[in-house]
Amino acid sequence: MKVTFEQLKAAFNRVLVNRGVNPQTADACAEMFARTTESGVYSHGVNRFPRFIQQLDAGDIIPDAVPERMLSLGAIEQWDAHRAIGNLTAQKMMDRATELASDHGIGLVALRNANHWMRGGSYGWQAAEKGYIGICWTNSIAVMPPWGAKECRIGTNPLIVAIPGNPITMVDMSMSMFSYGMLEVNRLAGRQLPVDGGFDDDGNLTKDPGTVEKNRRILPMGYWKGSGLSIVLDMIATLLSNGGSVAQVTEENSDEYGVSQIFIAIEVDRLIDGKTRDEKLQRIMDYITTAERADPNVAIRLPGHEFARLLEENRRNGITVDDSVWEKIQAL
Numbered sequence: 001m002k003v004t005f006e007q008l009k010a011a012f013n014r015v016l017v018n019r020g021v022n023p024q025t026a027d028a029c030a031e032m033f034a035r036t037t038e039s040g041v042y043s044h045g046v047n048r049f050p051r052f053i054q055q056l057d058a059g060d061i062i063p064d065a066v067p068e069r070m071l072s073l074g075a076i077e078q079w080d081a082h083r084a085i086g087n088l089t090a091q092k093m094m095d096r097a098t099e100l101a102s103d104h105g106i107g108l109v110a111l112r113n114a115n116h117w118m119r120g121g122s123y124g125w126q127a128a129e130k131g132y133i134g135i136c137w138t139n140s141i142a143v144m145p146p147w148g149a150k151e152c153r154i155g156t157n158p159l160i161v162a163i164p165g166n167p168i169t170m171v172d173m174s175m176s177m178f179s180y181g182m183l184e185v186n187r188l189a190g191r192q193l194p195v196d197g198g199f200d201d202d203g204n205l206t207k208d209p210g211t212v213e214k215n216r217r218i219l220p221m222g223y224w225k226g227s228g229l230s231i232v233l234d235m236i237a238t239l240l241s242n243g244g245s246v247a248q249v250t251e252e253n254s255d256e257y258g259v260s261q262i263f264i265a266i267e268v269d270r271l272i273d274g275k276t277r278d279e280k281l282q283r284i285m286d287y288i289t290t291a292e293r294a295d296p297n298v299a300i301r302l303p304g305h306e307f308a309r310l311l312e313e314n315r316r317n318g319i320t321v322d323d324s325v326w327e328k329i330q331a332l
């Protein structure tokens, strides 16, 4: 089915306000969920809203909590989210990182006791829209086997790197070949994955999203490389925030809450003049997109460049929401 941005936001807002979330917070949170969906990231917008509400109802998310700065070292700050709403806290932390970068050239905020931030790309994009390089990542509960294992001991820990420019170039990627959210999108659409996404119960690689969602033998992106990157991202987030690691969150918490996150903003404009910056970026983009195509009908594209088109299509035609997901939201 198709819905408008306003219908989507109103549906989220109703559910939040009915649960006693204060109207201003509810509005801001509903806005972020709706914007994420409108941008085409259905997995961590509308599809994830019922799960977010489940965690709100369980008390994992504390909607009135106010994130607090615990330590300041000039360009580096350490904050405690006190388990406030994940997407709103992350937005605030990247704002703080850009403020620090405008003073110091670089700003880093390390956050502990955070909640799931949904679409990590929202915060990289936010920095890039202001002209900063935005880098951020989060850890998670253990949902992926390390390379060589059958049992989940590492996180999907998405990493985001956003480069300001026209258009913004941004990698926003889970450390698994597919996020669980993208497995769900493919299962709901009745599709097999385009490439292997994990192992079946017999240890054979599989493209079946439902199998991997169930047995959690998800494949790290780049095999051992994604596994290794997930581990070091977890270590950095844990150390700099003095917060929970994947191991700690998994062993001590009843669900995925109290995670650790990093937000980095880097000033570009004082290091290179605007004209030179644009020329250098254009050269990189042109060099890549003019490579000989493997399939003449499939264009070579840069990460993040898809969002302008997705947004325009969703604004023009309405936003596609899976019927079963919409029913779940209506019932909340």
Ligand SMILES: NC(=O)C1=CN([C@@H]2O[C@H](COP(=O)(O)OP(=O)(O)OC[C@H]3O[C@@H](n4cnc5c(N)ncnc54)[C@H](O)[C@@H]3O)[C@@H](O)[C@H]2O)C=CC1
Residues within 6 Å of the ligand: 041, 043, 044, 116, 117, 118, 119, 120, 121, 138, 139, 140, 156, 157, 158, 170, 171, 172, 173, 174, 175, 176, 177, 178, 179, 180, 181, 182, 301, 302, 303, 304, 305, 306
């Ligand atoms: N714990 C958490 O907070 C988690 C959140 N997520 C979120 O889930 C969302 C989806 O993540 P994934 O499924 O890993 O993303 P994805 O696999 O859909 O995309 C990953 C990256 O690849 C780029 N890309 C895709 N196809 C491309 C192509 N043909 N050419 C060039 N670039 C291409 C995309 O622009 C994106 O930057 C993200 O917003 C992520 O932050 C994911 C995992 C865990």
Ligand SMILES: O=C(O)C(=O)C(=O)[C@H](O)[C@@H](O)CO
Residues within 6 Å of the ligand: 116, 140, 143, 156, 174, 178, 179, 180, 181, 182, 256
């Ligand atoms: O992979 C995802 O999608 C995601 O968003 C996650 O946070 C974790 O991998 C996990 O919560 C999925 O159950």
